[in-house]
Amino acid sequence: xxxxxxxxxxxxxxxxxxxxxxxxxxxxxxxxxxxxxxxxxxxxxxxxxxxxxxxxxxxxxxxxxxxxxxxxxxxxxxxxxxxxxxxxxxxxxxxxxxxxxxxxxxxxxxxxxxxxxxxxxxxxxxxxxxxxxxxxxxxxxxxxxxxxxxxxxxxxxxxxxxxxxxxxxxxxxxxxxxxxxxxxxxxxxxxxxxxxxxxxxxxxxxx
Amino acid sequence: xxxxxxxxxxxxxxxxxxxxxxxxxxxxxxxxxxxxxxxxxxxxxxxxxxxxxxxxxxxxxxxxxxxxxxxxxxxxxxxxxxxxxxxxxxxxxxxxxxxxxxxxxxxxxxxxxxxxxxxxxxxxxxxxxxxxxxxxxxxxxxxxxxxxxxxxxxxxxxxxxxxxxxxxxxxxxxxxxxxxxxxxxxxxxxxxxxxxxxxxxxxxxxx
Numbered sequence: 001x002x003x004x005x006x007x008x009x010x011x012x013x014x015x016x017x018x019x020x021x022x023x024x025x026x027x028x029x030x031x032x033x034x035x036x037x038x039x040x041x042x043x044x045x046x047x048x049x050x051x052x053x054x055x056x057x058x059x060x061x062x063x064x065x066x067x068x069x070x071x072x073x074x075x076x077x078x079x080x081x082x083x084x085x086x087x088x089x090x091x092x093x094x095x096x097x098x099x100x101x102x103x104x105x106x107x108x109x110x111x112x113x114x115x116x117x118x119x120x121x122x123x124x125x126x127x128x129x130x131x132x133x134x135x136x137x138x139x140x141x142x143x144x145x146x147x148x149x150x151x152x153x154x155x156x157x158x159x160x161x162x163x164x165x166x167x168x169x170x171x172x173x174x175x176x177x178x179x180x181x182x183x184x185x186x187x188x189x190x191x192x193x194x195x196x197x198x199x200x201x202x203x204x205x206x207x
Numbered sequence: 208x209x210x211x212x213x214x215x216x217x218x219x220x221x222x223x224x225x226x227x228x229x230x231x232x233x234x235x236x237x238x239x240x241x242x243x244x245x246x247x248x249x250x251x252x253x254x255x256x257x258x259x260x261x262x263x264x265x266x267x268x269x270x271x272x273x274x275x276x277x278x279x280x281x282x283x284x285x286x287x288x289x290x291x292x293x294x295x296x297x298x299x300x301x302x303x304x305x306x307x308x309x310x311x312x313x314x315x316x317x318x319x320x321x322x323x324x325x326x327x328x329x330x331x332x333x334x335x336x337x338x339x340x341x342x343x344x345x346x347x348x349x350x351x352x353x354x355x356x357x358x359x360x361x362x363x364x365x366x367x368x369x370x371x372x373x374x375x376x377x378x379x380x381x382x383x384x385x386x387x388x389x390x391x392x393x394x395x396x397x398x399x400x401x402x403x404x405x406x407x408x409x410x411x412x413x414x
Contacts, residue, residue, distance in 0.1 A: 094298035185408035201392035
């Protein structure tokens with residue numbers, strides 16, 4: 001069964017809100033309230049979860065902790081994921097410290113840069129290494145996701161090195177389209193699509 | 208007529224690919240090829256564009272330059288947008304230099320930080336100002352979008368100041384949910400949703 005990518009994104013959103021509820025000590029949430037929080041309707045939640053099983057209790061709603069546990073299992077965010085960062089410019093440094101990467105199941109196990117002047121610098125107890133060290137990190141440190149935060153002109157070259165080294169997935173912050181074989185998963189974080197959407201909303205508000 | 212947010216995001220993607228085609232000198236593209244490039248099917252493109260008018264020529268496809276022009280007009284990315292950045296940490300500095308913000312119709316007109324030690328530093332010919340200067344920037348410099356790149360704990364406070372100053376929209380990079388009145392548009396750039404989606408894809412590939 002093919003599960004739409006957008007359903008997976010929504011599961012992330014549900015998990016976010018469930019984690020917040022759990023933090024506040026909420027044990028049960030009605031499907032209507034959870035839907036409101038997530039900006040969807042209850043049928044949408046039911047449908048998205050329905051791809052994976054039967055959750056929720058009719059007339060009660062969802063058990064917060066249980067549903068969060070199940071969604072994390074579905075998403076794989078209950079596991080540990082080993083990340084390698086390529087590019088320690090401002091963006092790379094911001095990502096290393098960003099809460100989303102330091103919380104949860106993500107660990108940076110290695111940091112790389114192409115620039116000789118960056119090699120050897122220690123950031124978050126990791127020494128910046130040259131791109132030639134990527135192979136070793138994949139093979140010996142189990143690095144499975146490469147985070148690309150280099151200049152656009154270098155992004156494909158870096159991706160090729162990661163792919164040859166046997167990486168499983170790439171999170172690309174560089175505003176270019178990276179060519180990638182089918183067996184390597186890729187996600188692009190694209191600021192400009194959000195910015196254009198925002199401008200469109202502002203424009204629509206005006207008229 | 209209510210246009211789904213996801214259709215707007217797809218228009219951004221179409222525009223991206225059309226701009227690339229235009230750069231390569233392509234004048235006409237078949238709907239099938241454009242759809243392939245964008246990872247959708249031709250009917251989807253037709254439907255998304257259909258909200259705004261009748262584009263494309265049957266049996267021919269789309270005129271690249273013309274369609275790009277129309278989509279930019281729809282999105283408002285043919286206009287100039289004046290941005291203000293709040294937070295000049297690593298992420299903020301990365302955004303100031305990021306190609307997506309320096310290309311196209313976006314201009315940073317002011318930069319702010321709460322930390323006294325940052326005030327007065329000059330970045331990209333803009334002096335870092337205290338948060339108190341936000342009002343002036345909105346009123347006198349026409350700053351209409353606030354880009355939030357502060358620590359999570361400060362994000363709502365900064366948003367409140369921007370909203371009181373009369374900002375039209377907020378692009379939020381802080382991993383918190385910001386409360387915002389209806390008349391102010393907001394978009395969140397959320398790395399972790401992309402990361403979770405990537406992990407899910409990797410996990411699905413394995414089995």
